Amino acid sequence: MTADTHDVVIAGSGVAGLSAAVYAARADLDPLVLEGDEPGGQLTLTTDVENYLGFPEGVGGMELIQQGKEQAEQFGAQFRHGSIESADLDGQPKALTLSNGETIHTRALVVATGASARWVGADNEADLMGHGLSTCATCDGAFHRGDDVLVVGGGDSAMEEALFLAKFADSVTVVHRREELRASEIMADRARDHDDIDFRWNTELRSIHGSTEEGVTAATLISHPEGHPREKFESGTEVETERVDVGGVFYAVGHTPNTGFLRNTGVELDDDGYVLPQTDGDGRATARTTVDGVFAAGDVADPRYRQAITAAGTGSMAALDVEAFLETLEGSEPAPVEA
Ligand SMILES: Cc1cc2nc3c(=O)[nH]c(=O)nc-3n(C[C@H](O)[C@H](O)[C@H](O)COP(=O)(O)OP(=O)(O)OC[C@H]3O[C@@H](n4cnc5c(N)ncnc54)[C@H](O)[C@@H]3O)c2cc1C
CATH class of the missing domain: 3.50.50.60 (FAD/NAD(P)-binding domain)
Incomplete structure (x- = not known):
């Protein structure tokens, strides 16, 4: 050598x-x-x-x-x-x-x-990653017992994360930018049939609120009936905005x-x-x-x-x-x- x-x-x-x-x-x-x-x-x-x-x-x-x-x-x-x-x-x-x-x-x-892990570009995500914002439900789900949490994504891994989180969280809301899931039928059905899992269609995450001390406390969602609200918002089209109280946000976008x-x-x-x-x-x-x-x-x-x-x-x-x-x-x- x-x-x-x-x-x-x-x-x-x-x-x-x-x-x-x-x-x-x-x-x-x-x-x-x-x-x-x-x-x-x-x-x-x-x-x-x-x-x-x-x-x-x-x-x-x-x-x-x-x-x-x-x-x-x-x-x-x-x-x-x-x-x-x-x-x-x-x-x-x-x-x-x-x-x-x-x-x-x-x-x-x-x-x-x-x-x-891909991030979605929401405001404050860099500050709150690891403080209530996560890309891994298996890793961090147990920290959210009794919380209301959001899962961002529409594929199989988003459904898996939502089903896993439903064991701990009070409620799980899947936020998806289109009206249809990309997930396989079997995974989508499992999530849809779960009493504690809801869906927000044509919706995206705009901001996450909270601090490194308190963790995630809320999120701002934007929606548009034709889907892809972030694109619409960025091109100046009016979108619906709503702030929701949540204790955790999970990214599952690949x-x-x-x-x-x-x-x-x-x-x-x-x-x-x-x-x-x-x-x-x-x-x-x-x-x-x-x-x-x-x-x-x-x-x-x-x-x-x-x-x-x-x-x-x-x-x-x-x-x-x-x-x-x-x-x-x-x-x-x-x-x-x-x-
Ligand atoms: C927020 C969060 C929480 C998590 N919590 C848990 C948990 O509680 N329990 C658990 O088991 N797992 C957890 N995970 C998952 C766990 O972190 C990963 O499974 C693990 O880190 C994978 O390790 P790795 O070494 O394969 O890759 P990584 O940790 O991704 O490390 C990759 C390394 O490669 C380097 N690198 C990248 N490109 C190049 C290049 N071109 N040349 C040289 N170096 C390069 C990077 O700088 C980095 O040092 C969590 C993940 C995240 C994001």
Whole structure:
């Protein structure tokens, strides 16, 4: 290995990247973690995490991340700012070009770049995210016992979030900008048949009210009988405006996996851009991708579960797979890198 080629670079410092870093560092692989534009990832957006194993009193999202980083550093993982802009992943070594133009070489890459929940552009959403505004009902639903809550969206995940929230909340109102749901018939029927779930058709969220101390207290909705009220409002058409008291707002308008830099690299992505991890010869899950030496962990490969604990689990899988991969390279030194 040339002096400037890493054994393994881990892209992303969310739970998946941190877990991969702990395992890789303990295996003496000297991992380099690129933190991306959101060091610590999505968990830094939330206050309390109550479903991560080992914290009976719950743990702050930021605290969990800081402790994970400390743990990885203690075993020798290096962290640095930087986002991968593009990558040449053929053969050895692999070349990663960062957004500042610098190129890094590595024998193995763990992609743990997460998936960003889409936001709707309501006023105050950046201030209230994690303080009563959430993108994850499984994570934060239990904080809303007895509240009236809104779910924004009209697809299957919005129906799932609404049905889950109805276990805790007094009432759930699904806010959808059209008159028809995109959700499958079965999910739509389940939500429509639920006594505690209502629908506001042709309606969008304009503002969320509250504070970081009080959480969400109210929301302003806009409606137009022909749907897409925000577009209408922005083009000067009159819309109906209503302020409603609510204790929580949940966005369920989809996620975008952070995989732009993997386009045309040979790493197989699904139609929505999530990495498709490969199974082994026995059909069992691995963290391997379709490119040798490239592995994926966490939400970037998981449109279904999207939990901190599953991200940590797949992070450990990726590091173990990297270790096995590097052993197969032993004795086959990569070609020297030109300066
Ligand atoms: C508000 C909120 C509350 C939540 N609460 C809970 C909860 O209570 N319990 C729970 O289990 N889960 C919760 N989740 C879900 C949980 O946060 C995610 O499942 C978990 O963070 C996924 O981890 P990850 O490491 O895969 O990705 P992320 O946390 O998304 O981290 C991605 C990392 O990749 C980096 N990155 C992105 N692009 C690049 C690039 N091109 N190059 C290099 N780095 C890059 C980012 O900067 C970031 O560091 C919550 C999520 C949100 C948004």
